[in-house]
Amino acid sequence: xxxxxxxxxxxxxxxxxxxxxxxxxxxxxxxxxxxxxxxxxxxxxxxxxxxxxxxxxxxxxxxxxxxxxxxxxxxxxxxxxxxxxxxxxxxxxxxxxxxxxxxxxxxxxxxxxxxxxxxxxxxxxxxxxxxxxxxxxxxxxxxxxxxxxxxxxxxxxxxxx
Ligand SMILES: [Zn+2]
Numbered sequence: 001x002x003x004x005x006x007x008x009x010x011x012x013x014x015x016x017x018x019x020x021x022x023x024x025x026x027x028x029x030x031x032x033x034x035x036x037x038x039x040x041x042x043x044x045x046x047x048x049x050x051x052x053x054x055x056x057x058x059x060x061x062x063x064x065x066x067x068x069x070x071x072x073x074x075x076x077x078x079x080x081x082x083x084x085x086x087x088x089x090x091x092x093x094x095x096x097x098x099x100x101x102x103x104x105x106x107x108x109x110x111x112x113x114x115x116x117x118x119x120x121x122x123x124x125x126x127x128x129x130x131x132x133x134x135x136x137x138x139x140x141x142x143x144x145x146x147x148x149x150x151x152x153x154x155x156x157x158x159x160x161x
Pocket of ligand 1: 065070071072073074075114115116117157
């Protein structure tokens, strides 16, 4: 199942960082299957976030563990060009924080999904938690709740997996 128009796909592919990656596709397929409608690589926001769900006023940022320096086993250290990598990672991490702050300042909830949380037996649990949070936040909005601070949920690899 393809949940993107060719134009959306092109926009995604032309991003400098994190193309149309497998973890992102996994998240989008699940959301679509659960009836969520969303925009991908949304240009209206800094960093063109992966998934933007208006109904839950939520932005989902799927982060690759290597590129975005998650403190997990997948964030390996290359043997060569260490200085080059360190600078690149530092830029990525700073950009992640800057983008996330901008989204939250604009009143958007944020869910950070790490790539490692979408592998193996952990994946199903991660996707369920993601959908549960969205349903809860959308219901909150529907009930007219006004939040001073947007929600934030970070999904790393589950402990029990
Ligand atoms: Zn990780």
